[in-house]
Amino acid sequence: MLEGRSCLISRPLPNSCEQESNWAFMPCRRIEVSNGKRHLEGEGEEELRQRKLSKSSDASQIEETTRQLQNLSQPSEDQFDCELHRGDQSDSNSLNQPICHNISMNCPLDIRQREVMSKNLHDFSSSPADQSNESGSRQRHGNQSDLDSLIQPIGRDISINCLLFCSRSDYGSLASLNRSFRSLIRSGELYKERRKKGLIEHWVYFSCHLLEWEAFDPIRRRWMHLPRMPANECFMWADKESLAVGTELLVFGKEVTSQVIYRYSILTNSWSSGLEMNAPRCLFGSASLGEIAILAGGSESQGRVLSSAELYNSETGTWETLPSMKKARRMCSGVFMDGKFYVIGGISDDAEALSSGEEYDLKSRSWREIPNMYPIQNGANGGTAPPLVAVVQNQLYAADCAENEVKKYIKESNSWVTVGRLPERAVSMNGWGLAFRACGSQLIVIGGPRALAGGIVELNSWSPNEGPPQWELLASKHSPNFVYNCAVMGC
Known part of the structure; x- marks a missing residue:
């Protein structure tokens, strides 16, 4: 009855990384039942496998993501006093590719998000000349998205959800990465979200x-x-x-x-x-x-x-x-x-x-x-x-x-x-x-x-x-x- 029409469906991410459900519009297709299993018309076995894989992410993945963030830098006692003020003045693209790759591959994302991330990681690995041209183009067009995305391949919202699970001992080090991280730490936003989720040290x-x-x-x-x-x-x-x-x-x-x-x-x-x-x-x-x-x-x-x-x-x-x-x-x-x-x-x-x-x-x-x-x-x-x-x-x-x-x-x-x-x-x-x-x-x-x-x-x-x-x-x-x-x- 709904064939050929559009409807609203829920595609929730794992609770360990994203608490809110993400909604998306997609055309409804006829559901066929065979061997006790339901399939959407036109959906192949490979797509089914990928859908199952995307739903299998659990809390262990966010723990690994947090570990990667904590390993960015471990401050000494003397470093703690000055890290919050130091703040590298570069933009979010100063995050190197291994860090982006490790965090992105361990954060529980669905297949579509991983495809987007793979494309962004490919952009990160382009030649210095290409990066320079791209940077110049962004400056000419006034694109400020790099300053808002934190860990750019996974976006600002998921970045913040991952950072919530880091120890606040690491926040001084994270604030020294670039202006975006420094602004986020000093705004107090992370601590407000941590309190909402009961993440208190x-x-x-x-x-x-x-x-x-x-x-x-x-x-x-x-x-x-x-x-x-x-x-x-x-x-x-x-x-x-x-x-x-x-x-x-x-x-x-x-x-x-x-x-x-x-x-x-x-x-x-x-x-x-x-x-x-x-x-x-x-x-x-x-x-x-x-x-x-x-x-x-x-x-x-x-x-x-x-x-x-x-x-x-x-x-x-x-x-x-x-x-x-x-x-x-x-x-x-x-x-x-x-x-x-x-x-x-x-x-x-x-x-x-x-x-x-x-x-x-x-x-x-x-x-x-x-x-x-x-x-x-x-x-x-x-x-x-x-x-x-x-x-x-x-x-x-x-x-x-x-x-x-x-x-x-x-x-x-x-x-x-x-x-x-x-x-x-x-x-x-x-x-x-x-x-x-x-x-x-x-x-x-x-x-x-x-x-x-x-x-x-x-x-x-x-x-x-x-x-x-x-x-x-x-x-x-x-x-x-x-x-x-x-x-x-x-x-």
């Missing part, structure tokens, strides 16, 4: 020196130095906090009557001044969820304890004032759990140690107080460090430095149970100098023994779903100081 950022920060990649176990922070006395003598949100690291410093915020961007590998909060504060509780973060409580420049809260959006760089908490508190801690923001512990405006917590519902924009949520008073009782808490897989854990234990929060009974010990060499001064953070599906503890000549900073990790704590030493290094600040960035 967590790096640890911490400071053991007043103006110096380091990053640690727990997957490749690599140390990386960030550019030095701009000099400012407020970071030399006053309390400061840090927070990782989206693709930014925020560092907060307190001056006499105001606050200073410095923002480090992984897209540009540089520091800049951040936009001041609506109600500047220090010693607050904070946590991030994707591209947003919430800061609550703390104290103002004159020392008054605050109950106010604000939401920061790293995509727009703006602050939004939220409803105030039930109680004013400073030196508290914040976490996200089950899609809600929690403030835990702290000290009230009359210097009373607080064991309560508060839950903020982003949908209803309201706070709910939770009495006796944090009876572990290793920090609050002594008026020292805020509670050391972290959430992994929507489960809340706390480090009890007084007992050198790890405890887990039981939501149903609003109580805590001991699950095991902290690393033996994770020492602190009443909770100060020790970092206790969630890093993806693992808990990490950063700290180490001290000596007269300095000390050691160790990074230990444990996956809570694997029984009692069995801490794995990821890395260690000599440091003259404690860990001043620590944040984990997932993107």
Whole structure:
């Protein structure tokens, strides 16, 4: 009945490389059934074989494509600091033929796309004189397609889908290939798409020196130095906090009557001044969820304890004032759990140690107080460090430095149970100098023994779903100081 007419059919690519279905118009042909198999009229055995081959691509092919991209260049620790800015100024045709060939042959494409790619690869292998003539022709006609295609033989969209599966450790190297890659990396587009697909890598950022920060990649176990922070006395003598949100690291410093915020961007590998909060504060509780973060409580420049809260959006760089908490508190801690923001512990405006917590519902924009949520008073009782808490897989854990234990929060009974010990060499001064953070599906503890000549900073990790704590030493290094600040960035 439909013979000779046109209709719309779906030709999906493998999910590992292209998530959306591609649609194409083609004339309908009569379907014949023989030996239990259906055939389109005029379709030969060779065409059937090719159709089957095109559908057999699976996730292993995208893994090979990713491997080829990762092998373009493996940066050393020193290279990391400058690769993002170097950026070869050539166009996309600077990609050599072996790279294009390896990526194109391993990316799951259908037969039609492979034929187009083969033609493009043939163009790449033409003589230098031919390439020069072709380049001149393109310039005369103002053709800018080479700047948009990234890996030209497979096109921009598939290029981006392949790049999503590369480790973000490789993005600095990729940004140095040419202007197209550099522009893509610095735009942040890859990180937005990675978040949509749940492709998130967590790096640890911490400071053991007043103006110096380091990053640690727990997957490749690599140390990386960030550019030095701009000099400012407020970071030399006053309390400061840090927070990782989206693709930014925020560092907060307190001056006499105001606050200073410095923002480090992984897209540009540089520091800049951040936009001041609506109600500047220090010693607050904070946590991030994707591209947003919430800061609550703390104290103002004159020392008054605050109950106010604000939401920061790293995509727009703006602050939004939220409803105030039930109680004013400073030196508290914040976490996200089950899609809600929690403030835990702290000290009230009359210097009373607080064991309560508060839950903020982003949908209803309201706070709910939770009495006796944090009876572990290793920090609050002594008026020292805020509670050391972290959430992994929507489960809340706390480090009890007084007992050198790890405890887990039981939501149903609003109580805590001991699950095991902290690393033996994770020492602190009443909770100060020790970092206790969630890093993806693992808990990490950063700290180490001290000596007269300095000390050691160790990074230990444990996956809570694997029984009692069995801490794995990821890395260690000599440091003259404690860990001043620590944040984990997932993107």
